[in-house]
Amino acid sequence: MFKTAGGKYIAPQLIENKIKEAFYIEQVAVVGNNQKFASALIALSFNTLKEWCNIHKISVDNPTDMIKSKDVIKRYSQK
Incomplete structure (x- = not known):
C-alpha cells in the first residue's frame, strides 16, 4: 500500500490483479508513492x-x- 501526494492510500495489488485479467496483458505494476496520482506500467503479451x-x-x-x-x-x- 502506498500514499499519494494528495493523501489517498492505494492498494496496488487490487488494481494490478484487475488489469491482469485482460488476456493481452502479461505484467503490470502500479506506482505512485508520493505522486499526484497512481500510474500503471503495463507489459503486453506479444x-x-x-x-x-x-x-x-x-x-x-x-x-x-x-x-x-x-x-x-x-x-x-x-x-
Whole structure:
C-alpha cells in the first residue's frame, strides 16, 4: 500500500490483479508513492497479441509494428 501526494492510500495489488485479467496483458505494476496520482506500467503479451493479429488479419512483422497498429491501439483502448 502506498500514499499519494494528495493523501489517498492505494492498494496496488487490487488494481494490478484487475488489469491482469485482460488476456493481452502479461505484467503490470502500479506506482505512485508520493505522486499526484497512481500510474500503471503495463507489459503486453506479444505472443497473445500476435495470435489476435493473425485472427483479425492484421499484418504485422514485429512487436514494434504491433503496438503502432491502429487496430491494436483500438483493442487496448477498449474497456
